[in-house]
Structure formats: C-alpha cells, structure tokens
Amino acid sequence: MHEQKISTADRILQAALQLMKDKGFNLVTIKEIADAANVSEMTVFRHFETKKGVLEAAIEKNKVVPSFKHTFTKHITWELEQDLSLIAHAYLDVMEGNESICLIAIQERFTLPELADLISDHTEQLKVAITEYFDQMQAKGKMMTLDSYTQASMFLAMLFSFFMSTALWEKRFINMAKEEFIANSVRTFCHGIKKQ
Amino acid sequence: MHEQKISTADRILQAALQLMKDKGFNLVTIKEIADAANVSEMTVFRHFETKKGVLEAAIEKNKVVPSFKHTFTKHITWELEQDLSLIAHAYLDVMEGNESICLIAIQERFTLPELADLISDHTEQLKVAITEYFDQMQAKGKMMTLDSYTQASMFLAMLFSFFMSTALWEKRFINMAKEEFIANSVRTFCHGIKKQ
DNA sequence: AACAAATGTTAGTTACCACTAACAATCATT
DNA sequence: AATGATTGTTAGTGGTAACTAACATTTGTT
Structure with a gap:
C-alpha cells in the first residue's frame, strides 16, 4: 500500500x-x-x-470539504463587492471540486439521498455565514436593511444556477466564464439595474 | 378513440x-x-x-410550449419591477409546466440530448426577448446602461436556480415560496443591496 | 345477439449485469 | 530463487427487464 x-x-x-x-x-x-x-x-x-x-x-x-469559516475570518475586508466576490469564488470552487458528486447526487437523489445532504450541508453552512456577514454589514451601515437570510439565499441562488447549468450543459445555458459571471452577479446584486 | x-x-x-x-x-x-x-x-x-x-x-x-412574445406585446407596462415580475411568472410557469420533462432531460442528457434542446430553446427565446426589452428600457432612461444580454442572463439565472432547486429538492435548498422568491429577486435585481 | 376492437393472461426468449468461484499468471520484496 | 500479495482469466449463477407470441376475456357498437 x-x-x-x-x-x-x-x-x-x-x-x-x-x-x-x-x-x-x-x-x-x-x-x-x-x-x-x-x-x-x-x-x-x-x-x-x-x-x-x-x-x-x-x-x-x-469529496471536497469546505472551510468557509476560515475564508470569513481570514479574508473579509468589509467592502461589499470585494467580499461577495471572494465568497462567490469560495463557493464555486467547492462546488466545482464536488462537481461529479453533485451530478451523481442529482441523478440518484431518490436512491442515494445522503449524497444530496453532503452538498446541501455545505450550502447551508455558507448561507448562515453570509447571513451573519450581512447582519454585520447592516450594523455598519454599509448595506440596506433587508432580511439577511433571504438575501444570502438570493446570492447563493445566482451562483448555484451558474454552477448547475455549466455542470449540466456547459455553455449552453449561461454562456459566460466564471469570472465574468461572478463579476456581473456581484455588481448587479450590490447596485441593481434601475436608474437613480 | x-x-x-x-x-x-x-x-x-x-x-x-x-x-x-x-x-x-x-x-x-x-x-x-x-x-x-x-x-x-x-x-x-x-x-x-x-x-x-x-x-x-x-x-x-x-410539453408546454410558451408564447413569450404574446406576454411581451400584451402585458408590458414599461415599469421595471412590474414587468420583471410578470416575466418571472411567465418563465416559471412554463418551467413548472415542463417540470417532468426538465428532470428527465437532466437525467438523460447524454442519451436524449434533444430533450435539453427543448428546454434551452425556451430559455434562449425568452432571453432574447428580455434583451430587447432592456435595450428599450435603457433608451427610455429607466435602466442603467449595461449589457442587456448579460443582464437578461443574470435575471434568468436567478429564476432557473429557483426552479431547479425546488424541482430537485423541494424546499431543501431554497426555502421560499415562488411569489416570495420572485418578489425578492425582482427587488434585488432592480435596486441592489448596497446603501446609497 | 353478434362482431370487432381493446385489453388481459401466460409463457417464453433474449440480453444484460452484479457478483462468485477456482485457478493461472505476474509482480514486489527479501 | 522463493514467497506472498496483487491481478488476470474463464466459466458460471441468479436475477431482472424489454419485448414477443398465442390465446382468452372483456368491452363497445350496431
């Protein structure tokens, strides 16, 4: 051996x-x-x-086991765009590392439900961390007063969508590179698209 | 018969x-x-x-064949939030109508690739329509100057994520009702979360 | 009642595949 | 060179499931 x-x-x-x-x-x-x-x-x-x-x-x-806590305690700058970009990379890196496992988890979600647990545990863990981060950003007056958990869900939803669609169909659904997608989602998420 | x-x-x-x-x-x-x-x-x-x-x-x-053109020509009000909410409902309704087909398309994406075409055609069709809508909204000065196709992709990505996660795992990943999710995604998409 | 179409029943064929068993060949280490 | 561990080969078992064939039964229509 x-x-x-x-x-x-x-x-x-x-x-x-x-x-x-x-x-x-x-x-x-x-x-x-x-x-x-x-x-x-x-x-x-x-x-x-x-x-x-x-x-x-x-x-x-x-399997790739994430250490989101480390990401948060070590690299957070309390600048919204920068932090969200960091978080997005951390999340997508873990998901990509677990891409095969994710795809199998989907295909076998009824026969091997414990597989989906593995993935959703990671996501929930990160969601909670982002929620706390948003709470503190609101306390610092750097973010609008919104339900933090809901906003964390929204942010992860965008990222999940990118991961899922590229894992399943490559460029067919979202024809953007990872960096471009992250940049855009962070931008839109922070600033919206409406004028004034 | x-x-x-x-x-x-x-x-x-x-x-x-x-x-x-x-x-x-x-x-x-x-x-x-x-x-x-x-x-x-x-x-x-x-x-x-x-x-x-x-x-x-x-x-x-x-299979549910969408008529997004009808939605756009008949019900658009040129109020960003209202229109995006309408579009979101139209998209999710079609996806839900095709839920079984979507799930089979995923599971059989290598053996029956034509199935995925069906779904991605709908999405692309709507994406193009939203792109045109954004172009006109920018011309009207009601929206920031951003790449319309990219923004359309971002918006659909959020919705796709909701559909996919509920179709695959119900409330496990996104624990929100459809209306709530749409309301939040439209709000965040329009206004962002950053203060001032 | 009578006829035809649709459905049920039963038995069987064929192919595939997870898994086993017994034995042969190879490889690594001393 | 010898030995033990790892791998290959071959043959086989048991189970499952798509699909066929022949015949029986039911159902709908006139």
Missing part, C-alpha cells in the same frame, strides 16, 4: 466517478469501470466488494 | 412521466408504468411499441 504513482484502487475510483457523473450510477457497468481503469472486473470487486462500494469509496476519496 | 374520460393511452403516458421524473428513464420498468396506469404490460407495448416510444409520446403530449 505504498501508493507511488496512481494506485490501482485510485485509478478505479477515478474512472468510476467520471463515468457515473456522465451516465449515472445505474447505467455504468463494472465492466466499463474496469476497462476505463485498465484492470479486470475481478480487481474491482476484490477492492470494493460491490458496485455501491465503489461509489462510496469514490466519494469518500474525492 | 372517443376519449371521454381519460383514455388508456393517456393514463399510461401520465403514469410514465410521473415515474420517470422521479426515478429516471432507465430505472422505471414497463411493469411499474402498467401497474400505475392500471393496465397490463401488454397494453403498454401495444400502444407504444417500445419503452422509448412511451417517453416520446409522453413528452409530445405533455
């Missing part, structure tokens, strides 16, 4: 996650995974016992 | 769409569909030949 290059187990997990992300858990066969990882079917079973075992191991190995 | 109540074929299509929406095309069996529609397996095959045939017929029968 001295994994020097990429161990056999890791190659299997990588292949499995990639395939399941595209085709969904049920449509991927062990044979496909084995071929993609350049091993025999038997090797897959010897490592992970069952097909579901492969998925669980793949998720455990590849 | 004098469909008086609900014809057998329609009952099958209804059951099929409902089941596929939840479990995905592949995980639904013809037997399940037949049971849900209170017919025998054979009846399903006699009507639609293949499983894919069932899905295609169900989509053809149940």
Whole structure:
C-alpha cells in the first residue's frame, strides 16, 4: 500500500466517478469501470466488494470539504463587492471540486439521498455565514436593511444556477466564464439595474 | 378513440412521466408504468411499441410550449419591477409546466440530448426577448446602461436556480415560496443591496 | 345477439449485469 | 530463487427487464 504513482484502487475510483457523473450510477457497468481503469472486473470487486462500494469509496476519496469559516475570518475586508466576490469564488470552487458528486447526487437523489445532504450541508453552512456577514454589514451601515437570510439565499441562488447549468450543459445555458459571471452577479446584486 | 374520460393511452403516458421524473428513464420498468396506469404490460407495448416510444409520446403530449412574445406585446407596462415580475411568472410557469420533462432531460442528457434542446430553446427565446426589452428600457432612461444580454442572463439565472432547486429538492435548498422568491429577486435585481 | 376492437393472461426468449468461484499468471520484496 | 500479495482469466449463477407470441376475456357498437 505504498501508493507511488496512481494506485490501482485510485485509478478505479477515478474512472468510476467520471463515468457515473456522465451516465449515472445505474447505467455504468463494472465492466466499463474496469476497462476505463485498465484492470479486470475481478480487481474491482476484490477492492470494493460491490458496485455501491465503489461509489462510496469514490466519494469518500474525492469529496471536497469546505472551510468557509476560515475564508470569513481570514479574508473579509468589509467592502461589499470585494467580499461577495471572494465568497462567490469560495463557493464555486467547492462546488466545482464536488462537481461529479453533485451530478451523481442529482441523478440518484431518490436512491442515494445522503449524497444530496453532503452538498446541501455545505450550502447551508455558507448561507448562515453570509447571513451573519450581512447582519454585520447592516450594523455598519454599509448595506440596506433587508432580511439577511433571504438575501444570502438570493446570492447563493445566482451562483448555484451558474454552477448547475455549466455542470449540466456547459455553455449552453449561461454562456459566460466564471469570472465574468461572478463579476456581473456581484455588481448587479450590490447596485441593481434601475436608474437613480 | 372517443376519449371521454381519460383514455388508456393517456393514463399510461401520465403514469410514465410521473415515474420517470422521479426515478429516471432507465430505472422505471414497463411493469411499474402498467401497474400505475392500471393496465397490463401488454397494453403498454401495444400502444407504444417500445419503452422509448412511451417517453416520446409522453413528452409530445405533455410539453408546454410558451408564447413569450404574446406576454411581451400584451402585458408590458414599461415599469421595471412590474414587468420583471410578470416575466418571472411567465418563465416559471412554463418551467413548472415542463417540470417532468426538465428532470428527465437532466437525467438523460447524454442519451436524449434533444430533450435539453427543448428546454434551452425556451430559455434562449425568452432571453432574447428580455434583451430587447432592456435595450428599450435603457433608451427610455429607466435602466442603467449595461449589457442587456448579460443582464437578461443574470435575471434568468436567478429564476432557473429557483426552479431547479425546488424541482430537485423541494424546499431543501431554497426555502421560499415562488411569489416570495420572485418578489425578492425582482427587488434585488432592480435596486441592489448596497446603501446609497 | 353478434362482431370487432381493446385489453388481459401466460409463457417464453433474449440480453444484460452484479457478483462468485477456482485457478493461472505476474509482480514486489527479501 | 522463493514467497506472498496483487491481478488476470474463464466459466458460471441468479436475477431482472424489454419485448414477443398465442390465446382468452372483456368491452363497445350496431
């Protein structure tokens, strides 16, 4: 178990996650995974016992656990645009890191509901942090008096939409680069579009 | 073929769409569909030949085709908040009408890509209409000078997010009613959140 | 009542796939 | 070179599900 290059187990997990992300858990066969990882079917079973075992191991190995608290305590500047841009990047980075897991969570939301929990926990955690941030910004008089939790939901909703649409259909729905989308959403979110 | 109540074929299509929406095309069996529609397996095959045939017929029968042009030409008031609220309702109504189709389009985005086209065509159509609307609002001096297509994308992104998250996970991600979400997104989109 | 269309029943075919078992080949480490 | 661990090969089992075929039953219409 001295994994020097990429161990056999890791190659299997990588292949499995990639395939399941595209085709969904049920449509991927062990044979496909084995071929993609350049091993025999038997090797897959010897490592992970069952097909579901492969998925669980793949998720455990590849999931990105965010540390939003760190982001907030270390990098907040109390400048609205700058902070929201930072938060947006932090959120999208985590979501992108978990892209495969998210897509599988959607496809298997009835058969593997615990997967969706993983994602929604991250989102809720961040939502609460943003809520607190908005409360303090209102106290500082740098933000309008609005329900903080609702506004946090709205902000994350825009970002979620970008992530989801690019993960599912690439540029088909939102034809913007990540930076451009963040810049625009932060701008619009802070200033609105109405004149005067 | 004098469909008086609900014809057998329609009952099958209804059951099929409902089941596929939840479990995905592949995980639904013809037997399940037949049971849900209170017919025998054979009846399903006699009507639609293949499983894919069932899905295609169900989509053809149940898809909602929007008439956004009508919405714009008839109901626009050139008051930003009011119009955006109207547009938001129109969009979400169409998406909700196509909810099952959308969910299947996601699950089968590699096997049935034409399904996603249906949805993205609607969205693009509306995006173009909003773009023109923004152009005219800018000409009227009622809106800031911003790239109209980009802003239209941002607005639809917020709505798309609401639709998607409720369709996939109900209240888990966005815990707001439709009206509340629309009111907030229109408000934030028009006025922003920053003080002065 | 009589006929035809729609539906039910039953049995079976075919294909796929998760998973097992037994044995052979390879590889790494000493 | 020897040994133990890892991987490959092959054959098979059991279950499931799409789809077919033949025949029986029900239902609607005249």
